[in-house]
Amino acid sequence: MAIAIDREMAGDINNPSLELINYCLEEHENEIPRLNVLFDYYDGKPHKIDQTPKDTPHDRDEIYVxxxxxxxxxxxxxxxxxxIAYSGTQGKDIQPLIDALKKMKISKHDTELEKGLSAMGVGYELHYLSVTEDAVIPKVAWIDPRGMMLVVDDTVERTPLFAIRPREKQKIDRSTYWEITVYTSLWIIIYKSETKKLSWDKLLNNPSVKENLYNAVPVIEFRNNEEKQGDYEQQLSQIDAYNLLQTDRIKDKKNFVKALMILYGFTLPDEKPAEINGSMVLNAPSKEDGGSAEFVTNTFQESEVQVLADALLDDFHKTTYIPNLNDENFAGTQSGEAMKFKLLGLLLALSVKTSYFEDGVRQRLNLISNILxxxxxxxxxxxxxxKFKVNLPFNRKDVLEQIKESMDFVPLLISLGWLDDVDNPQEVIDMLKEQKIENLKLQAKAWGVQAEDSHSDLDDESTEG
Structure with missing residues (x-):
C-alpha cells in the first residue's frame, strides 16, 4: 500500500535512512492481515483477520461455494x-513502444495485475531491465501488494518518492535472511539483513547499489478504485452467510438420513438378530398387542431454505454488480439495448475500474518511453x-445499422469508433478509400474502359508491309 510521508522530513529520498525504511516496513505490516484475508477468500481458505487458515473447508467438512x-x-x-489497444495520435509513430509491449507479453501481465486488483484492491508493477548479450530489454512484473510498498509525499499530488520490496530468502544451509530492495529515481539499493528490521549491526554485508536508468521510481501502484478495495471486499459477510446456509442444509440432510427409531411395546434383542438378504429380522408383537415403531426426524422445509439461498445470491450479485448468468432474465433472445440496461451496474463499475487502471497504464508508458x-x-x-475494450456480449449487426443510418449527420471517423474491434478509425477509412479505388479499377476493366496507365497493342501503328 502507498505510504504517505512528509517530503521535508524524509531527508535524502535517493538514499533513505534505515530509520525511514523501518518506519515504512512497520506501516506496511499493518495492512498485510487484511490483504491475507482477501486473497485467502479467493484461494478457498476463508478466515477472519485474527485467524490463520490451517486447512481448507473440505478438510473441515464445510461447504464453501x-x-x-x-x-x-x-x-x-x-x-x-x-x-488494451494502443494507437498513435495524429499519425505519430509508436511502433517501437508497441514492439516493446509485445515482448513484455503485456496482455498476460495485465490479466495477472487485474486479478490481484480485483481480489485485494491494489497491485504493484515493477519495471526492470533484462540484460542479454545483444540488447537491454525493458520488462515488467506484477508484485503482490503484500510484498511491495510505494512511498509518496503527503501532498494532493501523491508524488512517488521511493519503493521498498522486502523478501525473506533462504541460504543453502536452510537458514533465512531478509533482502530489502529500495527503488529510488536514481538508484536501486539492496540490503541483506539477518532481520527484517534494518540496523547496521544486522547487515550481512555492505548494501549494493545499481543505477536506475528509468529516471523515475520504477514501481507503479495500480488501484481498483479510490478506496483501494477489492471487488468482493464488502460482500465477505454475504459469502459467509451463504456458505453457512449451504453447510447447514447438508448437515440437516445427513441428520435426516440418520433418523432415530422409537419402538413401542418391545425392545431389540441383545443377541444379533437374524438376517434375510441383508435385512434384519425381529420377532415383534403384533399391532393388536400395542407394538409399533416410528422415526424421529428434524422436519425442515427445503423450499423455504431455497428461498433464503436465492435471496442471499440476489443480494450478492446486486452489490458486486456481477450478473448471475443462470438468472432466467438472461435467457432467450435479447436486444443489445435491453442487455445494456441489465448490465448497467456492471458497466458503471467497469468505467470506474478502467479509469483507475488507465492512470497506471499512463505511468507505465512513461517509464517504457524513458528507456526507449x-x-x-x-x-x-x-x-x-x-483504449479499453470491455469484454461483453456485442451486437455487431445493430451497431453496423446505426453507423449506416447516421452517415448523414455523424462523421465516419466517429461512428467507426463504435465498433469494439476498431482501434484506429482513420486507418479503417484509409483502407476503405483504397478499396473503393481498387473497385473502380476493376469495374472499369470489366466494362472495357482503358485505364490511363494501361497500354494496348491496338494503339500501335501496324508494322506489317
Whole structure:
C-alpha cells in the first residue's frame, strides 16, 4: 500500500535512512492481515483477520461455494478479456513502444495485475531491465501488494518518492535472511539483513547499489478504485452467510438420513438378530398387542431454505454488480439495448475500474518511453491513445445499422469508433478509400474502359508491309 510521508522530513529520498525504511516496513505490516484475508477468500481458505487458515473447508467438512473467485475471475474477464489497444495520435509513430509491449507479453501481465486488483484492491508493477548479450530489454512484473510498498509525499499530488520490496530468502544451509530492495529515481539499493528490521549491526554485508536508468521510481501502484478495495471486499459477510446456509442444509440432510427409531411395546434383542438378504429380522408383537415403531426426524422445509439461498445470491450479485448468468432474465433472445440496461451496474463499475487502471497504464508508458528514448527510439508517451475494450456480449449487426443510418449527420471517423474491434478509425477509412479505388479499377476493366496507365497493342501503328 502507498505510504504517505512528509517530503521535508524524509531527508535524502535517493538514499533513505534505515530509520525511514523501518518506519515504512512497520506501516506496511499493518495492512498485510487484511490483504491475507482477501486473497485467502479467493484461494478457498476463508478466515477472519485474527485467524490463520490451517486447512481448507473440505478438510473441515464445510461447504464453501467460492463466490469470491467467481467475482474476480468474471471481473478480470470483463476488464482484460480483450487486450488494451494502443494507437498513435495524429499519425505519430509508436511502433517501437508497441514492439516493446509485445515482448513484455503485456496482455498476460495485465490479466495477472487485474486479478490481484480485483481480489485485494491494489497491485504493484515493477519495471526492470533484462540484460542479454545483444540488447537491454525493458520488462515488467506484477508484485503482490503484500510484498511491495510505494512511498509518496503527503501532498494532493501523491508524488512517488521511493519503493521498498522486502523478501525473506533462504541460504543453502536452510537458514533465512531478509533482502530489502529500495527503488529510488536514481538508484536501486539492496540490503541483506539477518532481520527484517534494518540496523547496521544486522547487515550481512555492505548494501549494493545499481543505477536506475528509468529516471523515475520504477514501481507503479495500480488501484481498483479510490478506496483501494477489492471487488468482493464488502460482500465477505454475504459469502459467509451463504456458505453457512449451504453447510447447514447438508448437515440437516445427513441428520435426516440418520433418523432415530422409537419402538413401542418391545425392545431389540441383545443377541444379533437374524438376517434375510441383508435385512434384519425381529420377532415383534403384533399391532393388536400395542407394538409399533416410528422415526424421529428434524422436519425442515427445503423450499423455504431455497428461498433464503436465492435471496442471499440476489443480494450478492446486486452489490458486486456481477450478473448471475443462470438468472432466467438472461435467457432467450435479447436486444443489445435491453442487455445494456441489465448490465448497467456492471458497466458503471467497469468505467470506474478502467479509469483507475488507465492512470497506471499512463505511468507505465512513461517509464517504457524513458528507456526507449535512451536507445534513440524517440517515443513520446503523450502521443499514445489508450483504449479499453470491455469484454461483453456485442451486437455487431445493430451497431453496423446505426453507423449506416447516421452517415448523414455523424462523421465516419466517429461512428467507426463504435465498433469494439476498431482501434484506429482513420486507418479503417484509409483502407476503405483504397478499396473503393481498387473497385473502380476493376469495374472499369470489366466494362472495357482503358485505364490511363494501361497500354494496348491496338494503339500501335501496324508494322506489317
Amino acid at each position: 467460492n463466490n469470491a473467485k467467481y467475482v474476480t475471475d468474471m471481473m478480470t474477464g470483463f476488464m482484460i478479456g480483450n487486450p 528514448n535512451i536507445k534513440g527510439k524517440n517515443v513520446d508517451a503523450e502521443d499514445i491513445e489508450v
